[in-house]
Amino acid sequence: MTRKYFGTDGIRGQSNIFPMTPDLAMRVGVAVGTIFRRDDHAHRVVIGKDTRLSGYMIENALVAGFTAAGMNVYLLGPIPTPAVAMLTRSLRADVGVMISASHNPYADNGIKLFGPDGYKMSDEIEARIETLIDRDNFYAQLAKPNEIGRASRVDGDIYRYIEFVKRTLPRDVTLHGLRVVVDCANGAAYKAAPTALWELGADVVTIGTEPNGVNINKDCGSTSPKALQQKVHEVRADIGIALDGDADRVIIVDEKGEIIDGDQLMAVITKNMVEDAALKGNGLVATVMSNLGLERYLGEMDLELVRTKVGDRYVVEHMRKHGFNVGGEQSGHIVLSDFGTTGDGLVAALQILAAVKRADKPVSEVCRRFEPVPQLLRNVRIVPGATPLDDAGVKKAISAAEAELKGKGRLVIRPSGTEPLIRVMAEGDDPAQVERVVSDLIDVIGNVRNAA
Structure with a gap:
């Protein structure tokens, strides 16, 4: 499904450049408010943000859109994304919004959306939002004058x-x-x-x-x-x-x-949950980017590593559908569904701290659970809209690389969902072979990266 505004994690881009403009943010507010305002009383939306300068601009634009659609807005101020997910449920809101571009530089910003259950919105809802944003009679969606929403700040939400x-943190553990x-x-x-x-x-x-x-x-x-x-x-x-x-x-x-990356952290958490008889799903859910060493480590415990496409939302969707309670990404997005609905860096860190305290050993010993298979990831920057992966020569080179690595490693090539990049990742037991495969593919893709 081709989407105009949404990527793998909401809408993201450079501030004041389409699509990350005040106008589009306002339209997002109207569209989302239209979908979730299901009867004639005002529903509520909570909005959090990180510390980017452009957060003020996007926040005000979203407020205008949501209130124009007849929703009451509760502003949380600077607060982590997982806190927005948690407070969406805690405050019985219909929608949660996080204004953030995550790990990107300050000039970027983004809009992440959560449903009333605290989970990120599905592809289907995002498609409906895009349809409403672009509808011809856009302003027909606005609320009547007496139904316009209100906006207010929430005190104490961070606490x-x-x-x-x-x-x-487990009750038997203290960080003293x-x-x-x-x-x-x-x-x-x-x-x-x-x-x-x-x-x-x-x-x-x-x-x-x-x-x-x-x-x-x-x-x-x-x-x-x-x-x-x-x-x-x-x-x-x-x-x-x-x-x-x-x-x-x-x-x-x-x-x-x-x-210590996210793969090692998931290994630690999974092992601890096995020992506590708390693991659900007979393994964990990760993405195609997780190291083969993690898969082998889990296999030694008769556990499985289920892989999804990149994006913590897809990890979460599989976890919910198949009953897993541990999932995440090599980058450090770790989702523990016993505690929350999305990745939470602080909650994951506390589980690691608990493991360290219980083991009474240095972190270097506790958190090195497997030997990673040599893995190399490189990016090729492309012109926005270019499709080099559709080129016949690139396809042929990819097929040849996959054949060379068959039985010895893995190859993952994908467009970034947040930046104009093609990501090329290979892993295998022979680091020289991995280096050669990635370098050859980078050269081939680079020669056609500007192809429209």
Whole structure:
């Protein structure tokens, strides 16, 4: 299904450039409000945001759209994406909205939508939204003058989320005695994460907690963990926790300053849940990008790794349909459905901290569960709208690469859902072969990347 506005995680783009404009944000508010306002009384929508400068602009445009459609708006201010999902249910809202471009630079922004159950909206609903955005008689959807909605700010919402997060730590565990460095990426969790960790007993050192509108994800956070690695060394911390701009993903740094990715974290959490007899679904759900080493590790425990296409929403959909309670992405989106409806970096970090405390061993020992298979991911930037993967020469090269890796590894090639990129990933036991396969494909795709 081809979509005009929505990608793998909502609508995203550079601020003030289509589609991330105030006009489209207003239209999204009207369209979503039209779908979820099912009778003649005003329904409610909650709106959160991260710390980007453009968040004010998008927030006001969404308020205009939702109130024009007859919905009452409750503004949460800067707050993590998983908090919006949680509060959508807690406040009995019909819609939840998060204004964020996640790990992207400050100039980008995005709109993520949640239904009344706290789950991201389906492809089908997003298609309906797009239809209403572009309908010829768009303004016919607006509410009557006496049905226009109201907007107000919600006080104390961040503390609801903090208390919710704290309750996910097992009752037999305290964080006393752990020195934790937390990097909040100058993003949405700059208040919530340090507060929750400190209240649970940790000795907390913070970085990335001084947002100014333009420094979100800049040289910090889960996609740029160098500052966290340095701080862990500097203060001799037991562990480092790196969140991204909207705090729905997490990367861990061990006491040696080494990075631990989402695949290793899912392995730790899954093993612990097996030991607690709490695992559902006989395995976990991840994407095609997760390392083959994770699949082999699970197989040793007679567990399965179910793969979906990239995007935590697809992971969640499979989890819901087939009864799994652990899922996620190598990038650090980890979904624990016993606690929430979407990826939550802070909740996932607490499960890792619990494993470390229970084992009474260094993080480097607890969180190295398998040897990753050599994996290489490279991107080819393309002109927006270009379709190099449809080229006959590219298809032939991909088929040849798949044949070469058959039985020895995997090949994944896909367009990015959020940027004009083609992502080429290969993995296998022979790193030289993996390097050659990826390099050859990059060259072939690069030669036709501007083909329309």
